[in-house]
Amino acid sequence: MPNDNPFQDPLRFERQAPECAVVIFGANGDLTKRKLIPALYRLAYDRRLAAGFAVIGTSRTPMSDDQFREKMREAVEKFSEDTKLDEEVWGAFARGLFYIAGDVKDPAMYKALGEKLAQVEKERHTGGNVLFYLSTQPSQYATISAGIGAAGIGKGSGWRRLVVEKPFGHDMASARELSDQLHQVFDESEVYRIDHYLGKETVQNILAFRFGNGIFEPLWNRRYVDHVQITGAESIGVEGRGAYYQEVGALDDMIQNHLLQVMATVAMEPSASFRATSVRDERSKLLRSIRPWKPEEILQNTVPGQYGPARIGGEDVPAFRQEPGVDPATQRDTYAALTLFCDNWRWAGVPFYIRTGKRLAKRVTEIAIQFKSAPLHLFNQDGGEGGLNLLILRIQPEEGISLKFLSKRPGSGMTLRPVSMDFNYGTSFGERSPSAYETLLLDAIIGDPTLYTRQDMVEASWAVVEPIQNVWRSVKFDFPNYASGSWGPAAADEMLARRGHEWRRP
């Protein structure tokens, strides 16, 4: 008897989640309200969840099941950007919401959780499958994992999976230590490290663009690509998270995980199949090929920054050091720019410039692939951009792809000017794109880890970032070094200028 369901029709049927219970630790937190519950509700709205589905929320705040349901209803109403609350769908979804109050350090909480899981399995027919989602302080991950193990709920009649949010450690040693602690209860195949950037439709579209089309891949190498710029810019400041940000900084918060994963997606080799193992193997290989800088090379090839005060649009905005909860003398980076090289045959010698920052000129995430100029300039060119061919993969806010090339300006004479050929994801496909959390939660429930980060990928990222972190922490920088609302410190421009390049102004 085959194990596969012979009635499935993947061409026409939506991916369906199997029955399960999702246990959210930190259920009274911001992430649960803003992202997790709205995403799960949307999956229910789209009939993607099984009838046997339940959520058990847990946190320290005392609350009844009904109070939890009411809070989550408010969250869905407030944070579901494009989904109105449908009373009938919400009613069915809310009946599967449960809550347990308790401290993650208290063994009694896990005992109560075990009893609740048994009750929910019986009443809601969740099939014994459990997805644990850690939406708590990272310092509690190991405690929770150990608590789950000690209570015997880390194993059961169905599958068990553990989703952890970044940061996965704060350096190589802590990342390994965390991993070892999780592995005492969960196998690596059961650990899902979430990087919501990888769940974005447009990041996934990079793979489709590269490997679904035959025309780009031949150009995707050192022979034709001059350099690559990856920008993850935010226009807002730390928005009340000053104390957290002071501990983490831009390098760890954005580059170690999100932007290095994006770089891996852009630069990886084609995988033999679209199976999770193959894709993640290729990403991991690319991350391991990034050359870590020696300490003496770091200040030439990396630039930290911290925003100062400015007046933007008639409003005075504070410097990072003036934000609530931030040490007035802090040396933490709110901006980071790196030059990286991949030591492999495809990319040898091609600089990858990565930058991220708070309070930059605009909110934009994009990848710009600058192709080499034509070998000979035959024509006059407006703007003096020297035969610019640029492929821009826009991730947010307006997802899409643009190709810039030169075209003859109308009229007599052969004067060329750059023009842009744009593909806009939202307009070419009018259907709604699922949010990153919808995609990733569904993947975790189905058991597809393709878009999740594996331990070897985490370690490869730390191998790149940790030496930079060590040098930056040993130097006293003259912060603040960029004004809010600008495109970052002048030193970052100089870093590119040394190789004859300049940052794009997205």
Place this chain on the structure above:
Amino acid sequence: MSTTVAPDKILKELAGLWVEEGKQGPSGVLRACTMTLVVIAEENDDAAALGETVAALMPEHPARTILVRLRAGHERALSERVYQQCWKPFGQRQQICCEQIELTASDAALGDLPSVLLPLIVADLPVILWCRSARLTEMPEFLEVAGLATKLVLDSASFGSATAAIRRIASSQQRGSGTADLAWTRLSRWREMLARVFENRVYLSRLHEVSTIQVTWGDGFESAGWYLAAWAQNALADAGVNAKSSVVHGSGTICIELSGGSFRAGLRREDDRLVVTVDELSNCTHLPQPTDYLLMREELGIQRRDPIFERTLSTAARLAVSSASE
């Protein structure tokens, strides 16, 4: 009514429309096109409803739409109208527009239709032909029109004889053209519900008990009945189970039951609800009849071969033929 239509003139009018539209506002206009959608409908087909269906499809499947309205009669008549359909996505300033061309053709002018359609097809993109006229499919000119399409969408439920329609669609499939039948598309959610029953490992392990597939169809659902039986038979065969199919006329819409030994799983429609029964347990879900928009939305989303439909079609044609000869 004119008797000639010049494709060059239509293309020129379309180009003029883009220039005019571009002058309307500072944000300009974005042209969106992922296919040519040719819709052929009888003159008495509800024009307003059809227009709304096409309009609803455009944001998700932007296309150059060529709507051909058929006029029965011997008088030779062919005419055209060109216009655009535009919308602004929520929160965006830029308008997105699609081109629409409306042609009217009398029976006597049908022979001219392919030569008008061919130059109007957008280069290098798929051509989907949605033929809503069962009458046209029986006319000799249809083959030439259908030959322009990369995918032909028909609805066997609108044909006089379902079994004849299935056989005709199957032979069209064998000729190599990609064909879809909306009678099959209507079954997607049904099939999905049945598939979900067997996501449960306990029920999946009991599949080998099934020995009979019983399908009962009501008026208007005959071809769907054959498809459902054929699909279930193929799926069971893939699981190594040989089951006997029985497809009979009854009341209501359609229902299917797989049974054998002590196992029984079935689906039946009750008004806007679908009732799934496994042994003595039953579950009910809201499932209104899909609209033309939903059916076409699904079909336009599939522009490659659909192996499950192709295999079902071939089995359904065989079942229907053997049933007729009994």
